[in-house]
Amino acid sequence: MVERAWLIIIRFGEYLLKQQWVGLTIIxxxxxxxxxxxxxxxxxxxxxxxxxxxxKMTDQLTFEPARVTIKAGETVRWKSASxxxxxVTGDPALAAKPEDAALPPGAKPFNSGNIKPxxxxxxxxxxxxxxxxxxxxxxxxxxxxxxxxxxATT
Amino acid sequence: xxxxxVFRRNVIIFVPGLLLGLIAGxxxxxxxxxxxxxxxxxxxxxxxxxxxxxxxxxxxxQAHRGVQDPLGLLGGPVKVRIRQSxxxxxxxxxxxxxxDKDVFGTPRLPRxxxxxxxxxxxxxxxxxxxxxxxxxxxxxxxxxxKYIVMADGKLRLEAVDATxxxxxxSHDSVRMEASWRDKKGNTYTxxxxxxxxxxxxxxxxFGGVVTNHLLHGFTRLGTxxxxxxxxxxxxxxxxxxxxxGKVLDxxxxxxxxxxxxxxxxxxxxxxxxxxxxxxxxxxxxxxxFKPVMKEGRFIPxxxxxxxxxxxxxxxxxxxxxxxxxxxKGRRG
Ligand SMILES: [Cu+2]
Numbered sequence: 127m128v129e130r131a132w133l134i135i136i137r138f139g140e141y142l143l144k145q146q147w148v149g150l151t152i153i154x155x156x157x158x159x160x161x162x163x164x165x166x167x168x169x170x171x172x173x174x175x176x177x178x179x180x181x182k183m184t185d186q187l188t189f190e191p192a193r194v195t196i197k198a199g200e201t202v203r204w205k206s207a208s209x210x211x212x213x214v215t216g217d218p219a220l221a222a223k224p225e226d227a228a229l230p231p232g233a234k235p236f237n238s239g240n241i242k243p244x245x246x247x248x249x250x251x252x253x254x255x256x257x258x259x260x261x262x263x264x265x266x267x268x269x270x271x272x273x274x275x276x277x278a279t280t
Numbered sequence: 281x282x283x284x285x286v287f288r289r290n291v292i293i294f295v296p297g298l299l300l301g302l303i304a305g306x307x308x309x310x311x312x313x314x315x316x317x318x319x320x321x322x323x324x325x326x327x328x329x330x331x332x333x334x335x336x337x338x339x340x341x342q343a344h345r346g347v348q349d350p351l352g353l354l355g356g357p358v359k360v361r362i363r364q365s366x367x368x369x370x371x372x373x374x375x376x377x378x379x380d381k382d383v384f385g386t387p388r389l390p391r392x393x394x395x396x397x398x399x400x401x402x403x404x405x406x407x408x409x410x411x412x413x414x415x416x417x418x419x420x421x422x423x424x425x426k427y428i429v430m431a432d433g434k435l436r437l438e439a440v441d442a443t444x445x446x447x448x449x450s451h452d453s454v455r456m457e458a459s460w461r462d463k464k465g466n467t468y469t470x471x472x473x474x475x476x477x478x479x480x481x482x483x484x485x486f487g488g489v490v491t492n493h494l495l496h497g498f499t500r501l502g503t504x505x506x507x508x509x510x511x512x513x514x515x516x517x518x519x520x521x522x523x524x525g526k527v528l529d530x531x532x533x534x535x536x537x538x539x540x541x542x543x544x545x546x547x548x549x550x551x552x553x554x555x556x557x558x559x560x561x562x563x564x565x566x567x568x569f570k571p572v573m574k575e576g577r578f579i580p581x582x583x584x585x586x587x588x589x590x591x592x593x594x595x596x597x598x599x600x601x602x603x604x605x606x607x608k609g610r611r612g
Contacts, residue, residue, distance in 0.1 A: 267545065
């Protein structure tokens with residue numbers, strides 16, 4: 127069906143092309159419209175999931191709430207409510223103290239990189255278990271949070 | 281950095297540390313009250329002189345401050361570059377410092393009491409005691425747990441550590457500009473150094489710049505009110521304090537240092553056993569006192585910061601922490 131439509135467009139284009147410059151303009155308009163629709167569809171697919179929990183990062187060097195509970199496959203969104211740069215880092219290899227980061231077996235480490243004032247980050251948790259994460263610049267000042275991921279209900 | 285860096289030959293008589301102002305302020309305000317208290321004040325002054333004479337580095341400094349051609353660092357000069365390009369800063373507010381037993385000892389066996397009170401040690405009389413333990417320093421200082429966050433912290437610093445020891449001259453250099461912005465949109469800037477402290481009076485300044493050294497706390501290099509901290513880079517010199525591009529105070533003593541992380545839960549200033557060795561922070565200090573060159577001592581002089589505290593008083597110092605850093609250092 128789509129191929130047939132394109133065929134008609136192209137044939138029509140060829141016809142117009144033989145006529146005058148207006149033809150070119152029309153072809154371009156049609157092509158751009160088709161492209162824009164395709165891009166729009168892809169963006170729609172990638173639109174972030176609605177988070178199951180939202181955690182604020184503050185000037186008091188806290189994650190609020192410090193502990194959230196979600197189900198496997200759900201997403202947590204972190205939002206900066208701070209003038210400072212923070213990170214959301216669930217990676218024991220990047221922790222100054224081993225006890226500040228923990229992942230359940232089979233879970234992959236995650237790290238937001240620098241989140242500027244007003245910025246945000248989100249992560250989808252697939253493996254159930256308890257995740258302990260921290261902020262790289264403020265780990266020493268106790269900026270640590272916990273995500274508890276329960277098995278997904280069927 | 282608009283101001284061209286001046287290669288410093290000048291000798292600054294330099295008492296590093298911060299609380300002389302507070303102590304002298306106490307003495308001066310006491311002196312205004314009554315003649316009887318004036319006698320007590322002169323007694324305090326004599327006590328302060330006795331304490332100053334006990335500064336542990338006096339002999340070392342006497343041997344070094346006249347050196348005209350000091351030796352260089354083993355392995356050659358170290359060049360340092362530090363930047364913060366985004367993110368806020370922590371601005372310390374006056375507070376009572378909790379006293380670490382590892383630094384200050386116990387009432388039975390006090391440590392770290394010599395030198396200008398607070399600048400170097402803290403005399404026992406200024407320490408609160410509870411159940412045979414020291415608790416806090418009675419007077420407020422720039423070294424405590426209270427802080428506010430300000431936006432848009434920017435730091436640009438380039439420095440060379442070439443000269444090893446304290447001396448009359450130095451080949452060290454520092455060019456620094458640091459700024460941050462308050463809620464009302466005012467921008468505060470500190471620039472340094474038109475001159476470096478080529479030697480100290482109460483403790484060494486290593487030509488003005490020092491790298492890879494232990495400072496503060498039990499070392500008695502700088503105030504004992506800061507915890508003992510490994511310091512990758514530090515400087516002491518004379519600079520300027522501005523607000524919205526207008527110089528408010530100049531010249532002022534400026535001290536900066538890149539250290540391991542010395543804040544703990546809730547941004548409390550750490551005790552020695554609480555520091556995080558594998559994280560870094562940069563501290564900037566503009567001290568509330570000024571040197572009297574001829575006398576080799578300092579007089580209290582609150583910094584004109586242009587920033588008013590909620591109680592209506594102008595913040596008399598800047599003690600600002602930068603924690604989103606890019607650091608580069610190399611030899612040669
Ligand atoms: Cu943080």
